[in-house]
Amino acid sequence: PADGKMNKVKWVLTWPLIFVLFATVPNCSKPRWEKFFMLTFILSTLWIALFSYFMVWMVTVIGYTLGIPDVIMGITFLAAGTSVPDCMASLIVARQGLGDMAVSNTVGSNVFDILVGLGVPWGLQTMAIDYGSTVCILGKSLICASVLFLNKS
Secondary structure, three states: OHHHHHHHHHHHHHHHHHHHHHHHOOOOOOHHHHHHHHHHHHHHHHHHHHHHHHHHHHHHHHHHHHOOOHHHHHHHHHHHHHHHHHHHHHHHHHHOOOHHHHHHHHHHHHHHHHHHHHHHHHHHHHHHHOOOOOOOOOOOHHHHHHHHHHHOO
16 A cells, blocks of 8 residues: 555656656657657757756755765766666666677667767867867876776676
8 A cells, every 4th residue: 555655656756757758759669750769869868968967966965065075976876876777777688688788788878978978068168169179188087987987887
């Protein structure tokens, strides 16, 4: 009985988000929207970017409130928050006997993180915001972080 009530509470809390996603992202699994797969991909990526922004903002606020440095909050909560879903997806497809898909998900998600997560903001900076500028990387940790990205999961 309590489980049914918790499911109802979860449904009520997530319904507005599900409705907004349903209204803004075409469902490519339906024949009517099959040809709009690129639009679905782009809109999904934009929604993930928006959710990521709010997640980082909330983790920063919580860390500031509790007196925990941003670096620690980022390494623990944000890294875990992004790695666990990838790990779960890989685990699910591996259990279905699709080991090659699990490996490609692991490698592909990390490559996507590096190329899109770093490439798009840097590209916008050098092409749209300040044309011809360069991106100055403060610190020598980018190579280490990139290697960790490729080795996570």
